[in-house]
Amino acid sequence: MALKGNLKDFSFIQLLNLVNLANKSGALYVERPGESARVLFHNGKLEYFESSNEKPELLRSLKDQKLITAYQHTLLKERLEGFSDREAGIYLVNAGYATLDQVTTALEEDYAKKFRALFDWNEGLFRFEAGELLPENKIPVHLNLENLIVEGARELQEIEELKAEIPSLDMAIKFTDRPGTDIRNICFSPTEWQVISYVNPRNTIQQIATATKLDEIEIRRVVFTLLQAGLVEIIRPGGVPLAIPGKNLPVRNPEENRSLVKRLIDRIRSI
Amino acid sequence: MQTQTVKIVVTGPFNAGKTEFIRSVSEIDVVSTEKRISATAEKIKESTTVAMDFGRITVDNDLVLFLFGTPGQKRFDFMWEILSEGMLGFIVMVDSTRPETFREARSILETFKAYAPTPYLVTANKQDLYDAWDTEDMRLALRLDPSVKILPCEATKKSSVKRVLLELLYGILKEMDDNEARQNNQEDEIS
Numbered sequence: 001m002a003l004k005g006n007l008k009d010f011s012f013i014q015l016l017n018l019v020n021l022a023n024k025s026g027a028l029y030v031e032r033p034g035e036s037a038r039v040l041f042h043n044g045k046l047e048y049f050e051s052s053n054e055k056p057e058l059l060r061s062l063k064d065q066k067l068i069t070a071y072q073h074t075l076l077k078e079r080l081e082g083f084s085d086r087e088a089g090i091y092l093v094n095a096g097y098a099t100l101d102q103v104t105t106a107l108e109e110d111y112a113k114k115f116r117a118l119f120d121w122n123e124g125l126f127r128f129e130a131g132e133l134l135p136e137n138k139i140p141v142h143l144n145l146e147n148l149i150v151e152g153a154r155e156l157q158e159i160e161e162l163k164a165e166i167p168s169l170d171m172a173i174k175f176t177d178r179p180g181t182d183i184r185n186i187c188f189s190p191t192e193w194q195v196i197s198y199v200n201p202r203n204t205i206q207q208i209a210t211a212t213k214l215d216e217i218e219i220r221r222v223v224f225t226l227l228q229a230g231l232v233e234i235i236r237p238g239g240v241p242l243a244i245p246g247k248n249l250p251v252r253n254p255e256e257n258r259s260l261v262k263r264l265i266d267r268i269r270s271i
Numbered sequence: 272m273q274t275q276t277v278k279i280v281v282t283g284p285f286n287a288g289k290t291e292f293i294r295s296v297s298e299i300d301v302v303s304t305e306k307r308i309s310a311t312a313e314k315i316k317e318s319t320t321v322a323m324d325f326g327r328i329t330v331d332n333d334l335v336l337f338l339f340g341t342p343g344q345k346r347f348d349f350m351w352e353i354l355s356e357g358m359l360g361f362i363v364m365v366d367s368t369r370p371e372t373f374r375e376a377r378s379i380l381e382t383f384k385a386y387a388p389t390p391y392l393v394t395a396n397k398q399d400l401y402d403a404w405d406t407e408d409m410r411l412a413l414r415l416d417p418s419v420k421i422l423p424c425e426a427t428k429k430s431s432v433k434r435v436l437l438e439l440l441y442g443i444l445k446e447m448d449d450n451e452a453r454q455n456n457q458e459d460e461i462s
């Protein structure tokens with residue numbers, strides 16, 4: 001089923017967050033007047049990136065990442081004319097220009113750099129095509145999205161948006177139970193680490209702000225970043241209250257309450 | 272014996288399908304306080320709920336279930352707290368085709384949770400439409416805890432609405448059992 005919309009309603013960072021948390025595989029298409037991009041993901045990791053401004057080209061990436069010199073670039077370009085990226089990669093590794101790891105790392109850095117341009121898109125259509133695979137002739141990378149998400153979330157400057165995301169500072173934050181996020185893989189700033197050290201269901205966001213000397217916008221930005229990284233969730237201070245069914249029932253006897261709910265169930269089944 | 276009444280509240284953003292949901296199962300014509308919409312910004316449909324919707328399901332001579340639908344538009348949110356008073360549980364309806372409303376849905380959910388710690392669930396409504404998001408994608412977008420139920424729904428279909436109501440009631444029953452087990456444990460520890 002569809003996963004589509006407009007970036008003005010559902011931001012690019014939120015999308016990445018979704019791809020990351022759901023370990024999605026497929027292609028994300030984004031477009032706005034005069035510009036479009038395609039990003040491929042595999043199990044929630046970035047695998048490939050191309051945009052209408054930037055057709056990725058292995059040799060240029062390697063040159064930009066200083067794995068080959070400009071001179072080598074010119075020579076190799078001639079020699080590898082007509083080679084696919086994958087074929088060129090194999091040639092370079094076999095000919096001793098670089099190891100496979102170096103090639104992949106260079107590509108990752110190159111993709112990440114170009115990919116960051118999408119963070120600024122405040123508007124544009126997006127759609128996700130599940131299951132779309134990397135073209136055979138490309139070299140896949142496996143770039144973790146968490147750091148990109150954290151970077152993107154940090155850049156969110158819109159105060160109105162931050163307030164809408166985190167309306168109340170009287171709420172608390174707690175670590176999510178979600179397995180899979182390894183906090184050690186994420187490059188947090190010292191301020192973010194400081195806030196992380198106060199994460200506890202008993203501390204309100206306001207209290208954390210006071211303790212870390214952050215103003216209400218700064219603390220929101222940090223909490224938003226941690227939220228997007230999938231690391232924390234917002235809860236009511238003191239932990240989640242227990243549901244109290246029956247409190248609002250006309251009778252107080254647990255047996256009667258239960259029988260009342262069962263009667264409701266039977267009635268609705270019969271509709 | 273006096274008739275007992277219990278109430279379930281159906282809430283969610285503007286145009287999510289709350290009135291439709293109640294209409295699908297209510298045995299009386301839904302007493303709606305709909306109004307034709309004049310503000311152009313919100314004119315994606317003809318009418319909206321301004322105070323509440325009110326549906327009814329009679330269980331037997333002694334028991335009646337009321338379904339209350341809240342107004343979706345923010346400017347009527349003063350009604351929410353009044354409507355949530357004494358509810359048995361609540362349902363947050365979300366239009367699966369409109370990601371622009373997800374953030375608001377999240378905030379409505381938080382607000383209702385704060386009114387009363389009663390069981391609730393979320394429905395991903397309008398699943399019949401081509402643009403509908405998957406429930407699991409919506410779970411992440413709405414930042415729902417894995418323990419919170421999110422169900423696909425078509426408010427226009429009675430069978431779908433029935434399923435949602437039943438799931439909520441099963442949830443309520445389960446909470447009752449869990450609470451009692453917890454209380455018994457505590458008593459054991461004390462004695």
Ligand SMILES: Nc1nc2c(ncn2[C@@H]2O[C@H](COP(=O)(O)OP(=O)(O)OP(=O)(O)O)[C@@H](O)[C@H]2O)c(=O)[nH]1
Nearest residue numbers: 285286287288289290291319320343397425426427
């Ligand atoms: N296709 C489809 N349309 C639906 C469904 N549920 C509701 N609708 C339509 O969505 C529109 C909004 O439904 P309402 O029930 O008025 O929504 P509401 O949440 O009560 O709206 P407000 O009271 O204005 O906040 C109506 O045109 C409904 O017919 C559904 O499951 N599928």
Ligand SMILES: [Mg+2]
Nearest residue numbers: 289290319320
């Ligand atoms: Mg309505």
